[in-house]
């Protein structure tokens with residue numbers, strides 16, 4: 179079974195966010211594979227180990243995204259396509275989905291795996307949009323996956339519980355935390371990854387014209403939240419006095435109970 | 436010309452979900468300014484009875500998309516039916532809650548309509564240039580992006596508890612129309628085999644007004660009972676840090692944070708939680724944060740509105756007793 183995994187490189191979740199000239203400043207930030215995409219890569223590798231086939235990574239991003247892509251190759255993915263074109267700097271989710279779908283179309287696959295959300299832009303749109311462009315069903319936020327005879331049986335999270343869905347392949351599934359425990363790249367894995375194919379393509383290579391992809395959303399205007407400040411900390415009191423004081427504050431000052 | 440603000444209504448057990456009413460309340464204000472009709476679109480089976488409650492929260496018009504195939508949510512059937520009605524009616528905006536259903540449906544619908552979308556917005560305003568602008572947290576709430584669409588319709592999902600609920604006016608009436616659900620066979624490929632709902636008297640985490648969460652400091656699964664007892668006195672939901680989940684104290688679905696649920700309650704009480712940046716990503720937009728931690732240096736105290744330095748095993752049961760006295 180052939181599997182395509184879309185992945186994106188994002189800021190480390192520990193990173194501080196600083197604005198510079200109205201843009202998010204990436205200077206000095208440690209870049210990592212989007213955490214939810216790790217689940218997608220892991221699931222793809224497990225399926226390949228069981229059924230054979232090929233795991234292909236598709237990533238859109240700048241040349242620095244090679245780092246996340248190499249990590250996926252070091253985990254065990256077979257090859258990768260990196261879509262790197264400066265015209266995509268100003269893309270929105272619609273543009274990203276159209277372009278990713280075009281790149282994915284050329285790769286033979288039975289299953290498309292992605293993360294539930296990218297932790298930087300927090301859109302949770304791109305993968306589902308790709309499925310729509312490719313005309314295949316999408317199941318989001320999956321916690322369990324079984325593939326058997328041309329169909330996938332997945333358990334997904336819903337409000338108040340879970341549901342089990344059966345879907346014919348090809349299909350697109352997005353990974354939620356709990357699906358698996360991603361492996362770490364091993365030393366031999368890292369060495370091997372250096373020799374694996376990573377093809378960098380531009381929009382023109384994909385037969386696309388940047389002029390056809392004017393974003394449907396305006397460029398974001400960024401702002402920073404007001405920092406929360408330390409409030410009233412009750413320390414050094416008998417527990418019952420501390421609790422009485424807290425409840426009085428919550429009731430009379432904050433008016434939340 | 437695209438006109439009208441659509442709110443897609445979610446309902447459960449014959450009641451409209453609170454987040455749908457929050458969105459209607461805000462969109463009523465906006466519609467009063469722009470003159471757009473406010474349209475509540477109710478997909479489902481036997482949904483006519485819900486029309487009055489959405490009218491009470493400001494809908495001018497109610498579109499019932501009533502069909503047995505829409506009884507339970509599926510991505511395909513809902514996308515198929517709603518996209519067709521949208522193509523016919525040409526609304527300027529389509530808004531839904533950032534719930535399990537909203538998150539799944541909205542991007543699929545947006546793509547089918549060739550629309551831009553703002554996800555998980557915590558604010559929406561009328562905007563002269565582009566009709567509506569949306570403010571949304573990014574990077575785990577460490578920044579916001581304000582965006583609007585360059586074309587219509589714009590699709591958006593709104594975080595539960597982010598917008599305030601208006602007053603219901605039972606006297607308000609809306610025009611009610613039916614639209615047939617036309618569902619393409621191609622959109623029915625995914626089949627729901629089983630739905631496993633966990634019956635709980637407690638509110639859904641993402642919609643709860645109050646949440647009491649436990650972290651590694653809870654020490655073991657058996658101790659979550661003290662949080663549950665406390666939660667029940669104020670109608671709160673129970674949550675957890677990833678450390679508590681990873682240690683097996685509580686199920687994954689209760690995790691709050693970057694790789695868990697994002698919540699925005701009025702009151703968030705963190706018990707035995709240090710306040711790591713990834714936990715904050717999930718609860719930093721709570722209105723009032725309370726910390727109970729035995730370490731006075733715990734990071735959570737730098738951002739909590741109220742805190743008690745103390746042993747949670749002593750504090751929480753006392754808190755339960757004091758909360759009981761309030762009601």
Ligand SMILES: Cc1cc2nc3c(=O)[nH]c(=O)nc-3n(C[C@H](O)[C@H](O)[C@H](O)COP(=O)(O)OP(=O)(O)OC[C@H]3O[C@@H](n4cnc5c(N)ncnc54)[C@H](O)[C@@H]3O)c2cc1C
Pocket residue numbers: 191213649650651652653675676677678679690691692693694695696706707708709710711712713714717727728729730733745746747748
């Ligand atoms: C990619 C990534 C994603 C992540 N996603 C999440 C996420 O979604 N959610 C999340 O929560 N974390 C997440 N984390 C983990 C996060 O970094 C922290 O490790 C985690 O939040 C710590 O949980 P904690 O506060 O319960 O535990 P700790 O940091 O160990 O804190 C326990 C606290 O309990 C206090 N304590 C102990 N005993 C008592 C007692 N008897 N009474 C009172 N206080 C007591 C201690 O003083 C301490 O402050 C993520 C990390 C990464 C790298």
Ligand SMILES: Nc1ncnc2c1ncn2[C@@H]1O[C@H](COP(=O)(O)O)[C@@H](O)[C@H]1O
Pocket residue numbers: 184185186212214215236237238239271274278291292293294295296297299300301302303304305
């Ligand atoms: N630039 C990108 N390159 C490859 N995959 C992406 C990209 N952006 C988003 N994705 C995929 O879509 C998922 C959801 O991303 P988002 O819609 O940005 O939250 C991610 O987890 C990735 O699997």
